[in-house]
Amino acid sequence: MQRKAIGVIDSGVGGLTVARELMRQLPNEQLIYLGDTKRCPYGPRTREEVIEFTWQMVNHLLRKDIKLLVVACNTATAFTLEELQEELEIPVIGVIQPGARAAIKVSQNKRIGVIGTEGTISSQAYTKALHGIDKSIVVKGLACPAFVPMVEDGILEGGLAEETVKNSLHPLKANNGIDTLILGCTHYPLIRHLIQKEMGEKIQVICSGEETAREVSLILAYQKLTFNGDDKPQHEFYTTGDLEKFEKVANIWFEEPIEYLKPVIID
């Protein structure tokens, strides 16, 4: 079939964790990534703002004739997924349901922790997703507002990062009994090593990125949208904010430098 791209939107660089997994698990597929770095973080914004900004990103990508949209931001997924799925003619995949399904698969004691932005946690989106499948699951949610700004600034190691992770996770660690922790924000896999260390090796950590890529793979196959040609994909990355900052995190996260990165204005 004709080459069409998968569109990926995020509030900033966090969605790169999803993009990397898409590139790894679906190496033939082409991505167009748009990060609204300028207005990041979305976590503390109002529902109305998140909906408005998300639609601006979606409309920008629709003009590039994408075949599937990944909302690679938990806050945007929490507030806009249902609306996007109803309005768009292409499949729309968020990051909350894949994380929820993966957690249900691995949890043995049905006690699941979720960390995310204030917006994601207060929306109860994970609790709804988990309880929509199994009402007996106990969900422990915790907002970690310090993580996104830290990751956007490229602070992924060292004393400050460790201390921030420790302080933020304290309430969840004290309130124990969970066997699975969902990283309910696509920025968090960038500090997964710190989170895993703080929570202990026994806790199974679920990364939205890996799980979302797998579900994209299924929906592409189910809708017969998988690309089966031979030409190599040429990924495109766009940011509304600072190019250098974006590139810094991207270069840490990907194994090779991004070839095509452009600034973009959306409104």
Added chain:
Amino acid sequence: MQRKAIGVIDSGVGGLTVARELMRQLPNEQLIYLGDTKRCPYGPRTREEVIEFTWQMVNHLLRKDIKLLVVACNTATAFTLEELQEELEIPVIGVIQPGARAAIKVSQNKRIGVIGTEGTISSQAYTKALHGIDKSIVVKGLACPAFVPMVEDGILEGGLAEETVKNSLHPLKANNGIDTLILGCTHYPLIRHLIQKEMGEKIQVICSGEETAREVSLILAYQKLTFNGDDKPQHEFYTTGDLEKFEKVANIWFEEPIEYLKPVIID
């Protein structure tokens, strides 16, 4: 929405490993299971026989107005999935693609082993599924024809089982380098502990059952077929063969006895 069941078909008791995962990951959903124990194993049968027997099972379940069909048998999936997906109006999920996608997710070195029946291995169904997504994956397939009759007879522990597993897996163990092994037959999770022990703890073992249940969960949500009522599901199990043998394996595999098990004649 109205209560409708998920249909699950298998050549015998192996599909119970998928059924258990469906019951665990989707506790609100109702199952109707049909195992063609009388004509098991399907592995050494011709393509034509497998297609004929599978359609007989499918037609039997369609009369029970199922909302989604799970082909919980790798051999039947290899030979009939595409045809069933084209012909039926309900979603049809096989066990090969979920296993392939899960293996792609976890494998780091892209060297993946697959064990299954002669039919599944010679059909190259896993190789096609894996290469359909990523042509660079190295696939090592091995038929283990001794496993299904052993499991159908309820021999899941002890010296004979261990010896059979050791002898069968020898060619794959000698030809090393894989980091992931797909159990490409739904009977094999019943002897997963023996397979894992023989292959070593470093090999990541993928069970179709867990992965298929997760993909069923996604497709139910995607097609808006998830049951969201409050009444408890009443699962039904049917076998074309010996009730006692079926019950013996089911009781080992499930935590509580099957409530509703009936013999059935299909043709």
